[in-house]
Amino acid sequence: MRQNRKWQSLKYLLLSIAALASLIPVYWMLTISLKTDADQLASPPQWFAFTPTAEHYRDAFVTRSFGSYLITSTIVATLSTLCAVVIGTLAAYALTRFQMPVKANRRLSLWILSTRMFPPIVTIVPLFLMMRDLRLINTIPALVIVYTAFNLPFVVWMMRGFFNEIPREMEEAAFVDGDSRLGALRRIVLPLVTPGLAATAVFCLIICWNEFLFASVLTQTEAAMTLPIGIAGRVTQYEIKWGVMSAAGVVAMLPILIFALSVQRYLVRGLSLGAVKG
């Protein structure tokens, strides 16, 4: 229909604008990382015609310690996601499947969620003091503990929703067939919530990877610094080292991009699972 075609083209136009708006900064960052310092500030800006150089990447990873920032970020993000997902999933399972007295299930879930309701900055000082007393300042374990702690409510809440989608009858059938509760969880329930697990894990990873506030307070030397801190540190009092910053930014972006792309089909299934009755 005529009407439909018009709306279709309008839709595509808006989508293209939105896509461009998000992709142009990324493209710009990519080109900055490959341009010489002079080219970066050229006027008019050079979008495509420039001689690429690898000096910024070399500067970042060989001369400076971005390599170690990358490794630290990877370790911290992976470990805390793993801990949060394992603990949170088991907690969510307990909350959905076991009847607690005085309707504690609902209250417990709300209480767990409430810990995410206040601004994280409120906890900065107490956490710093706690970590200092434990002699964990400027170590990887400090970051892992803190990131796990504030990812847990999110994991519990998300996995609760996914577990509620699985009918109880399926586990009851497994019990009648002779399986234990943990066996039924492992063989029946978990395979069915894999999309949800993937979606949750990706979100946790992104949160940990991009986290700035706690990392800036809890780490002081390059030994334990994560990528966001490292990148922000390129804003020195004398100049802004755009080239190195962009190179680091590109490298920081890649792991999450690759990971998200690889679990993309699970993400879509996981996010729309509630809409379809299985």
Add this chain to the structure above:
Amino acid sequence: MKRFVLTSTYNMNVRFHNVSKRFGEAAAVDSLNLEIADGEFVVLLGPSGCGKSTTLRMLAGLEDADAGDIFIGEERVNDVPTQARDIAMVFQSYALYPHMSVAQNIAYPLRVRKTSADEIERRVKRVAEILEIGNLLRRKPRELSGGERQRVALARAIIREPRVYLMDEPLSNLDAKLRVLMRGELKRLQHDLATTTIYVTHDQAEAMTLAHRVAIMRGGKLQQFAAPITIYHEPANRFVAEFVGSPSMNFIEGEIDVAGRQFASKSLTLSLNESQLEILKNYQRVSLGIRPEQITVSTVEQTGWLAASVYVTELMGNETIAFLRIGEERLIARAASEFRAAIETQVWLKIASDKALFFDADTGAAIR
């Protein structure tokens, strides 16, 4: 279904002794006493909320009894976990594992018991043959029709040769034709398996056709436990009489006139025979129950027959159901398929009063 013979080495009866269960304030099951013999097919029948599913789930171990004892064979199973009770269950929604193939679904109970792969394959093949689903083994549950899914659920239940089979309204999700077909298959299957089976349904036709004995429940209490034909002809109370039989029994409220040897309601009177007067002599207000097939209808006036007007007729093909009105009373009668009468025309009916059943007007208990 293919013919086969399965020799069971068990002697498994099931016994409920004063079993009760409460959900909050309400009693879902109230002091249930039931004894089911080995190899018997017992149907728990009743309307929604009567406690039949709860009873089944207590036997399965999916709910805990608040009071009383449940026995499988000689063993008291109240504290035995579901996994160890050696039972198999077919759920209303079949509860097939969606991420596994049909073969894996059926094999699951054996896999959990760490049976060898060869043994599993052999038994899955055999069971699939019996239920004629051999060609579906590689499919996933979502690719199957309702009837096929039901067979897979059955296969998963029978592969282990348990002590008791439990079935929770397994035919409810099938269309009418398939339901009738599967009813027969189930009955035959149970006969071949010769294992104690407890079946829950709200459909009285299923109960009547499948069961050796039917346990009718209402509001958590057992109303009657007897063979289908006994329940049909000798119901223990008005609820049972009304629940079983389709179209349901007609009830007429009235009084006993001992001197006049008759039963009198607002719109009609029926004479009573000797044996009826004998049991009714101490009663005043009663409910008379008469089944539709015990009322004969005719479009031609007959002496001594009662006049009635037609409310509506249903031509079923093999018979005609006539909804009639006498004064303020409404009656349903079964007529031959040739019977035709327009709405509001006058017809004549004869009630076989010697076949009538009587119930206490207040308690509903049968008067015998």
